[in-house]
Amino acid sequence: MKRTLPFIIILVVLGAAVGSALYFTRSTPGSNSVSPSPTNSSAPANAPQPVLTGVAGADPPHTQGSPNAPARLEEFGDFQCPPCGLFHPILKQMQSEFGDKLQVTFREFPLTPAHQHAVAAASAAEAAGMQGKFWEMHDLIYEHQNDWKDNFDVRPIFEGYATQIGLNLDRFRQDITSEAVAQRIFLDGKRGHSMGVKGTPTVFLNGREVPFESLPAEKLRVILQSTIAASGNR
Amino acid sequence: MKLYLTAAIVSLAGLADAIYLTIEHVTGQSVRCTIVAGCSEVLSSQYAVVAGVPLALIGAAAYFGVFSLATLAAFGYRIAAVLLTPLVLLMFLVSLWLIYLQAFVIHAFCQFCLFSAAVTTTLTVLVGIAVIFRRKTT
Numbered sequence: 001m002k003r004t005l006p007f008i009i010i011l012v013v014l015g016a017a018v019g020s021a022l023y024f025t026r027s028t029p030g031s032n033s034v035s036p037s038p039t040n041s042s043a044p045a046n047a048p049q050p051v052l053t054g055v056a057g058a059d060p061p062h063t064q065g066s067p068n069a070p071a072r073l074e075e076f077g078d079f080q081c082p083p084c085g086l087f088h089p090i091l092k093q094m095q096s097e098f099g100d101k102l103q104v105t106f107r108e109f110p111l112t113p114a115h116q117h118a119v120a121a122a123s124a125a126e127a128a129g130m131q132g133k134f135w136e137m138h139d140l141i142y143e144h145q146n147d148w149k150d151n152f153d154v155r156p157i158f159e160g161y162a163t164q165i166g167l168n169l170d171r172f173r174q175d176i177t178s179e180a181v182a183q184r185i186f187l188d189g190k191r192g193h194s195m196g197v198k199g200t201p202t203v204f205l206n207g208r209e210v211p212f213e214s215l216p217a218e219k220l221r222v223i224l225q226s227t228i229a230a231s232g233n234r
Numbered sequence: 235m236k237l238y239l240t241a242a243i244v245s246l247a248g249l250a251d252a253i254y255l256t257i258e259h260v261t262g263q264s265v266r267c268t269i270v271a272g273c274s275e276v277l278s279s280q281y282a283v284v285a286g287v288p289l290a291l292i293g294a295a296a297y298f299g300v301f302s303l304a305t306l307a308a309f310g311y312r313i314a315a316v317l318l319t320p321l322v323l324l325m326f327l328v329s330l331w332l333i334y335l336q337a338f339v340i341h342a343f344c345q346f347c348l349f350s351a352a353v354t355t356t357l358t359v360l361v362g363i364a365v366i367f368r369r370k371t372t
Contacts, residue, residue, distance in 0.1 A: 003309075005309065006305045006306050006308070006309040006311070009305055010301070010302045010305055010306075013246070013249075013298070013301060014298065017249060017253055017294070017298060020253065021253050021256060021257055021294075024257045025257050025260050078267055081267035081274065082267070082274060082275055082278045082279070083266055083267060083274060083278050084267065086278065111267055111268065111269050112269070113269070114267065114268065114269050115267070150341055198268060199266040199267050199268040199274075200266065200267045201266070201267075202266075212266050213260075
C-alpha cells in the first residue's frame with residue numbers, strides 16, 4: 001500500500017487540477033454566450049447577456065458606418081491598453097468585411113491610475129474630434145501605441161500626430177485641455193460605468209456585451225454574421 | 235522526508251496559481267485591462283505564449299512535475315529526489331528571467347506571476363536544504 005499511495009495521491013491531484021481547469025474554463029461568465037445577439041427576435045431562453053442601454057455618453061458619439069446598420073457595435077476603449085491596441089486592427093478588418101452592415105461607436109474609457117497616459121491619449125483624440133478628425137487620431141494613437149506608451153512626456157508625440165493629420169496645432173493645444181474635451185471623456189466613462197464596464201476593451205453589440213474571449217476576428221466575425229442574418233439584412 | 239513533503243504542499247500553491255492563470259488566459263479574462271495595472275500588460279505580451287502554448291500552462295505542468303517528484307521523494311523514491319533538483323533549479327532560472335522581463339522589458343508586474351516566482355524561490359530553498367541534508371547523511 002505504501003508503494004502505491006504516492007501514485008494515488010499524484011493521480012488524485014492530477015484529476016483535481018484538470019477537472020477544476022475544465023470546469024472553470026467552461027463556467028467563466030460569458031464563455032457560453034458566444035452566440036450572437038438577435039436584434040429583432042425574442043431573446044433565446046439561454047441568452048445570458050441582457051440588452052443594456054445605460055446613461056447617455058458624450059454627444060454626439062464618435063461613430064463610423066450607417067446608423068441603420070443591423071449590427072451596431074460600441075467599444076469602450078483605453079488607448080494605452082495593449083488588448084485594445086490588439087483589438088483595433090480586428091475591428092478595422094470587420095469594418096472592411098461588413099461595410100455598411102456594421103456601425104462602430106468608440107467610447108472613451110481611460111483607466112487611471114493603471115495607465116498614466118490614457119487620459120492624455122483620450123484627450124488628444126477628443127481634441128482632434130473637435131476639428132473633425134477623431135478617427136484619424138484614434139487610428140494613429142492605437143497604431144503607434146508602443147511608440148508612446150512608455151514615454152515620460154507624450155504631448156509632443158500627440159502634437160506630432162496632430163500635425164501629421166493636418167490639424168490646426170494651436171487649436172489642438174487649446175482643445176486638449178478644454179472643459180469640453182474633459183466633459184466628453186467624463187460622460188463616456190459615466191455611460192460605461194452605467195453599463196457595467198470594468199475593463200477594456202469592452203464591446204457591446206446591439207446593446208449586449210460581447211464576451212471578451214469572443215473578440216478574436218474569427219469569433220467576432222461569426223457573431224456579426226449571425227447578428228446580421230438574424231436581422232434579415234444579409 | 236519532511237522537506238520533500240513541504241515542497242509537495244508548497245508546489246500545490248504554485249499549481250493552483252498557474253491553473254488560475256491558464257484559465258484566465260484561455261478565457262481571455264486576465265488580458266483585459268482594468269484599473270489595476272500589470273497583468274494585462276504581462277499576459278498580453280509576446281512572452282506569455284511559447285510556441286503557441288500559454289506559459290501559464292507550461293508552468294502548471296512544471297508545478298505538477300515538482301509535486302509528483304516531491305511526493306515520490308517524500309515516500310523514499312531516491313530517483314525522484316535526484317530529478318527534482320534540476321527541475322526546480324530550471325524553474326528558478328526561468329522565474330528570474332520572467333522577473334527580468336517584467337521589470338526591464340514589459341515595464342509592468344503581474345501579482346500572480348510574482349507569487350509564482352515566490353513559490354519557485356521557496357521550492358528552490360527547500361530542495362537546496364534537502365540536497366545538503368542528503369549529502370551529509372550519505
